[in-house]
Amino acid sequence: MSWQAAVETTVTGLGYELVDCERSAGGLLRVTIDKLPPQADAGELVTVDDCEKVTRQLQYVLEVEGFDYARLEVSSPGLDRPLKNAAHYARFTGQEIDITLKLPFQGRKKYRGVLHARPEAADNQAWRLVFDDGSAEQALDFTLDEVRDARLVPVISFKGRGGERAPDRKPGQRGVIKPKKAAAKKQAGEPNQAAPGQDKVDGGLKQ
Known part of the structure; x- marks a missing residue:
């Protein structure tokens, strides 16, 4: 069993979704968890207690399996x-996201817009981002292997994480010019960093 499989089995076995896990060159093992989709969409948030629970179980499992790491961070x-x-893309279709491409398109890598599925893409690997460049609305078609990073744009909502979906738009090709719409929203914040040498748990403050 790989360390990734051990982490996923542990997190899902405790009743959480494994959003991401990564291991840095310095030995930091960073694990990101969430409530299961039905709970998260209903507005339930991960707490410090949830992170502590997962941290304790992961420490035990990783020790038993003999996986070496310098520090564990669960958030x-x-x-x-x-x-x-x-x-993830299918779940958050219709919401505003930030994406960073691996290679620039039309001189830029970073885009912000509303995520749409492409009906012709049966494998769920191809998507469309509808965005406003300041003068007109455009559509950027991309595949998942072209994306370096993608994140939801933070939205404060009292209805849970789902929020309000953007209205449907007609399919378009990459770079198609459409009527001007609203301007882009505020950029997302940067995550906090833990002190070296400490396992870290993080919960509700980032929600």
């Missing part, structure tokens, strides 16, 4: 939740 995804796979 909630925050309002700027990362999108890591096709299931």
Whole structure:
């Protein structure tokens, strides 16, 4: 069993969703968890107690399995939740996201817009971002392997994380010019960093 499989089995076995896990060159093992989709969409948030629970179980499992790490960090995804796979994109279709491409398109890598599915893409690997460049609305078609990073744009909502969906738009090609719409929203914040040498749990403050 790999360390990734051990982490995923532990997190899902405790009744949480594994959003992301990564291991840095310095030995930091960073694990991001969330409530299961039905709970999260109903407005339930990850708490410090949830993170502590997962941390304790992961420490035990990683020790038993013999996986070496310098520090373990378990946290909630925050309002700027990362999108890591096709299931994440499908779940948050219709919401505003920030994406960073691996290679620039029309001289830029970073885009912000509303995420849409492309009906012709049966494998859920191809998507469309509808965005405003300041003068007109455009549509950027992309595949998941072209994306370096994607995150939800934070939205404060009393109806839970789902918020209000953007209205549907007609399909378009990459770079198609459409009538001007509202300007882009405020940029997402940066995550907090833990002190070296400490396992870290993080919960409701980032929600």
